[in-house]
Amino acid sequence: MAPGAGRGHARGDGRTMSVPTVEEVLTIGQGGLRVAPLGVGTWAWGERRLWGYGVEYGEEDLAAAVRTSLDAGVTLFDTAEFYGRGESERLLGRSLRRAGRHAVIATKFFPWPWRRFEPRAIRRAVAGSLRRLGTERIDLYQIHFPLPIFSIAGLMDALADVVADGKVRAVGVSNYTAEQTRRAQEALARRGVPLASNQVQYSLLWRRPEVDGVLAACREIGVTLIAYSPLAQGLLTGKYGPAARPGGWRRAFPSFSAANLGRAMPVVELLRGIGADHGGKTPGQVALNWLIRQPGVLPIPGAKNERQAASNAGALGWSLTDAEVAALDRVTQSWRQ
Numbered sequence: 475m476a477p478g479a480g481r482g483h484a485r486g487d488g489r490t491m492s493v494p495t496v497e498e499v500l501t502i503g504q505g506g507l508r509v510a511p512l513g514v515g516t517w518a519w520g521e522r523r524l525w526g527y528g529v530e531y532g533e534e535d536l537a538a539a540v541r542t543s544l545d546a547g548v549t550l551f552d553t554a555e556f557y558g559r560g561e562s563e564r565l566l567g568r569s570l571r572r573a574g575r576h577a578v579i580a581t582k583f584f585p586w587p588w589r590r591f592e593p594r595a596i597r598r599a600v601a602g603s604l605r606r607l608g609t610e611r612i613d614l615y616q617i618h619f620p621l622p623i624f625s626i627a628g629l630m631d632a633l634a635d636v637v638a639d640g641k642v643r644a645v646g647v648s649n650y651t652a653e654q655t656r657r658a659q660e661a662l663a664r665r666g667v668p669l670a671s672n673q674v675q676y677s678l679l680w681r682r683p684e685v686d687g688v689l690a691a692c693r694e695i696g697v698t699l700i701a702y703s704p705l706a707q708g709l710l711t712g713k714y715g716p717a718a719r720p721g722g723w724r725r726a727f728p729s730f731s732a733a734n735l736g737r738a739m740p741v742v743e744l745l746r747g748i749g750a751d752h753g754g755k756t757p758g759q760v761a762l763n764w765l766i767r768q769p770g771v772l773p774i775p776g777a778k779n780e781r782q783a784a785s786n787a788g789a790l791g792w793s794l795t796d797a798e799v800a801a802l803d804r805v806t807q808s809w810r811q
């Protein structure tokens with residue numbers, strides 16, 4: 475289903491909003507994939523140890539998250555062969571079959587150094603992902619991260635091959651620097667394939683792409699910046715704080731230390747205030763809207779259930795004012811390095 479093709483949808487707070495309008499449809503790079511300027515991340519799907527899959531949430535929750543997202547016009551789902559050792563791809567494939575609707579599937583090649591010395595391992599990896607997803611073609615196939623033992627030219631050649639095979643529609647990279655992105659784009663261009671995207675960490679609490687040249691390079695060469703961890707792994711939703719730290723692995727992360735949570739609280743408070751001025755938008759919705767508003771940026775917040783999917787989709791269909799953006803810019807200056 476093309477985003478923008480009809481129907482109102484639930485916002486998660488009982489009210490309805492219209493689906494994204496045509497102006498809110500984004501084309502990923504020059505690869506022709508058209509999606510709402512928001513996707514769904516599925517790292518947590520099937521990840522027991524890291525995210526609590528099977529304990530806090532299960533397959534039914536994920537199927538509901540998929541249905542709710544599609545209802546909201548959010549059709550892009552980002553997975554990876556690495557997530558849950560293939561379980562994320564399996565769960566996404568099953569949920570999409572149950573929903574019975576068209577979606578745009580992005581997955582990633584994990585360049586294991588000990589198993590995959592050659593770029594041609596990509597053909598085998600694509601076959602595995604297709605099998606787990608239960609589909610005949612992957613819409614966006616990305617290299618998960620750069621690894622020095624693989625030459626960029628060799629990897630891009632292998633990506634162009636799977637496009638030529640008809641197994642992949644568009645190709646992207648992830649965690650690439652500005653210079654690596656340019657080199658990838660040039661190598662693909664020699665084979666007549668556009669580089670569609672570079673997926674990097676980007677949020678109000680991680681603004682490095684603005685200063686390390688990645689955002690500027692993507693814009694200059696027409697590559698979409700897919701923003702991962704756009705909610706700073708839940709911190710920007712406002713549910714965590716010095717007195718409410720998450721359990722599990724996040725507790726050990728510097729960004730979830732009591733000190734850093736304290737440092738982030740003025741940002742969360744500003745998000746809360748701005749959200750109130752927009753009829754009760756949540757801090758997370760405001761944080762996502764800040765990314766959506768930027769040309770060529772596409773956030774993919776992770777969602778574990780229907781409630782989170784509906785809430786995240788509520789970042790669409792409205793816009794922060796310039797003054798609000800300026801205020802958010804000021805309060806997050808120290809997150810720009």
Ligand SMILES: NC(=O)c1ccc[n+]([C@@H]2O[C@H](COP(=O)([O-])OP(=O)(O)OC[C@H]3O[C@@H](n4cnc5c(N)ncnc54)[C@H](OP(=O)(O)O)[C@@H]3O)[C@@H](O)[C@H]2O)c1
Nearest residue numbers: 515516517648702703704705706707708711775776782785
């Ligand atoms: N390419 C890469 O190297 C790379 C790296 C990381 C991520 N990614 C991709 O980016 C996606 C998103 O990043 P992420 O999962 O790291 O972080 P995120 O999107 O910033 O945060 C996701 C987490 O925040 C919480 N959350 C989400 N929506 C919420 C809501 N509406 N209300 C309350 N809590 C909410 C959930 O965790 P809790 O409920 O447990 O708090 C959820 O798992 C991933 O799923 C993956 O597809 C890619």
